[in-house]
Amino acid sequence: MPHSLEVRLEVGLGSASNWLYNVFRREAWAEVVQAYDYAFKAGTRLIQTQLTRQHQTLWLKESQGLAAHTAYALAQQNQLTEAVVTLERGLAQLLSEALGRNRADLEQLRHLGQSDLYNSYQQDLYNSYQQAVIDWHEAQQFANRLEHPTAEQSEQLRHRLRAAREQLDNTITAIRQLKGYADFLAAPGFADISAAVKNTTLIYTILFQKNKLVFSQQLKQLSKSSSPLKGTKELSGYL
Amino acid sequence: MTQEDDDIPAHIQAIINQAKAPEARYEQGEGVPALDDAIAAWERILNHPDFADAEGKLRLGVLNDSAITYRRRYRATAVLADLDKALSYWEELVNSMSRDSPDLPDILTNLSTGLSYRYQRRGDLSYLNGCIVKALRAVTLTPEGSPDLPNRLSNLGNRLSNRYERTGDLSDLDDSIAAFKNAAQFGSSS
Numbered sequence: 305m306p307h308s309l310e311v312r313l314e315v316g317l318g319s320a321s322n323w324l325y326n327v328f329r330r331e332a333w334a335e336v337v338q339a340y341d342y343a344f345k346a347g348t349r350l351i352q353t354q355l356t357r358q359h360q361t362l363w364l365k366e367s368q369g370l371a372a373h374t375a376y377a378l379a380q381q382n383q384l385t386e387a388v389v390t391l392e393r394g395l396a397q398l399l400s401e402a403l404g405r406n407r408a409d410l411e412q413l414r415h416l417g418q419s420d421l422y423n424s425y426q427q428d429l430y431n432s433y434q435q436a437v438i439d440w441h442e443a444q445q446f447a448n449r450l451e452h453p454t455a456e457q458s459e460q461l462r463h464r465l466r467a468a469r470e471q472l473d474n475t476i477t478a479i480r481q482l483k484g485y486a487d488f489l490a491a492p493g494f495a496d497i498s499a500a501v502k503n504t505t506l507i508y509t510i511l512f513q514k515n516k517l518v519f520s521q522q523l524k525q526l527s528k529s530s531s532p533l534k535g536t537k538e539l540s541g542y543l
Numbered sequence: 544m545t546q547e548d549d550d551i552p553a554h555i556q557a558i559i560n561q562a563k564a565p566e567a568r569y570e571q572g573e574g575v576p577a578l579d580d581a582i583a584a585w586e587r588i589l590n591h592p593d594f595a596d597a598e599g600k601l602r603l604g605v606l607n608d609s610a611i612t613y614r615r616r617y618r619a620t621a622v623l624a625d626l627d628k629a630l631s632y633w634e635e636l637v638n639s640m641s642r643d644s645p646d647l648p649d650i651l652t653n654l655s656t657g658l659s660y661r662y663q664r665r666g667d668l669s670y671l672n673g674c675i676v677k678a679l680r681a682v683t684l685t686p687e688g689s690p691d692l693p694n695r696l697s698n699l700g701n702r703l704s705n706r707y708e709r710t711g712d713l714s715d716l717d718d719s720i721a722a723f724k725n726a727a728q729f730g731s732s733s
Contacts, residue, residue, distance in 0.1 A: 312729075315693045319726035322700055326720045335720075342727040447690040458688035 313353075317346040321370055328373050336377035340390070343370050347397055351406075352472055352489060353440050370394060375508070385494055391508060393491045406489050413479065426482065432475045439468035551601050558588045559605070566612060578616040585609035603646060606632040607653065614657055623664065630657045637677075642684075651681035652695055659702060668709065675702045682722075696726035 320343035327335040347367055371394020378387035414430040443464035479488050551559070562584035569577035588594050588605055597605070610632035617625035633654035640647050658674035661667070678699040685692045700722035707715035 312690060312693045315697055316727050316729075319693060319697045319700065319723045322697070322704065323720060323723035323727055326704065326716055326723065329716065330720070339724070339727065346727075455686075455688060458686075458690075461690065462688075 313346050313350050317343055324370055333377040333380045336374055340370055340374035353437050389494050396492055409488050429475060429479050436468050436472040436475055443468055558584055575619050581612050606636050626660055648681040648684045651677045671706055678702050693726045693729045696722045
């Protein structure tokens with residue numbers, strides 16, 4: 305297993321995306337899911353480290369469609385629960401409203417922390433989050449300055465990134481323990497989706513050039529059907 | 544690549560600065576005339592009698608950076624002669640650099656990218672084949688722990704994908720999958 309650097313997250317995300325699309329062509333469904341895991345983690349880390357930046361949507365746009373392809377691959381393997389979660393998580397990650405909400409949560413944390421001494425812990429968490437992100441970006445700038453890194457410099461880079469990552473993860477965990485912050489930068493699970501759906505039936509339709517795949521979710525019972533894609537008229541009738 | 548070096552003669556450094564300044568203006572949106580100015584300055588260095596025998600970092604930096612400027616102008620104007628000029632400088636560097644030069648993977652990557660533009664323009668498969676050979680060599684020469692490795696693997700994967708799309712050869716698709724997979728594992732969380 306190669307060492308993970310996390311220093312070129314955009315490249316990591318792009319590569320995982322291309323890996324995913326190419327194994328999808330090969331209909332290697334299990335590997336599609338493996339590739340998505342890398343893409344999702346890189347996307348999550350990009351969101352965490354760019355939350356306070358406004359111009360972060362280019363790579364987000366480029367990662368559209370990954371979740372749908374992966375959900376299709378999961379459904380092909382009859383992993384319907386995982387397919388639903390993947391679709392919903394993918395949508396949640398891409399929704400600008402979700403990003404905006406997380407950004408607002410972070411800002412609220414800062415304002416709460418500034419309001420009185422009792423809330424200084426919130427201010428500490430906000431500062432810790434910001435410092436972890438600064439450390440992260442500084443480590444990346446350090447990497448950019450290294451024209452031909454020695455083994456020692458590469459290890460130093462790995463150490464800095466690991467330290468920033470741990471601080472970021474620990475701070476996010478601590479923020480989630482605050483009242484009202486349980487879902488800060490959190491991905492929805494199947495229980496969250498089921499709770500949101502309640503007694504309604506959701507039908508997921510994934511369309512590709514050659515095939516369509518439809519599966520529905522009603523509480524915890526999932527079913528799937530697929531057929532060659534012939535046209536939207538037939539699809540409407542099907543739904 | 545930077546040529547800021549104490550060994551560079553002051554009058555050459557002054558012309559390098561004259562090339563860099565319009566490049567910076569171009570990056571700020573000034574347009575093709577800024578690239579024309581930059582290339583005029585690069586040409587003054589390349590044709591300067593004191594540059595004829597230049598070696599090492601100076602030769603590498605001037606040839607590579609002027610090639611990048613030519614490639615930029617090609618991207619802006621689609622004049623093929625600019626791309627060919629860039630390719631000729633990178634070819635010259637690759638042919639003259641020692642195999643263990645730490646700069647060689649960068650130059651090979653630039654040459655590979657330039658050849659991919661040539662392929663996109665003319666559709667001649669020989670350019671794509673050359674592009675893949677250079678990209679593969681760049682990857683092979685890059686140390687495992689290098690932060691540049693994901694980018695070079697991704698570049699290789701893209702070119703192999705291009706050839707698969709052109710020829711339908713499944714071995715290219717499989718090789719591109721391996722390259723992307725390695726790039727993702729090096730570049731992302733695991």
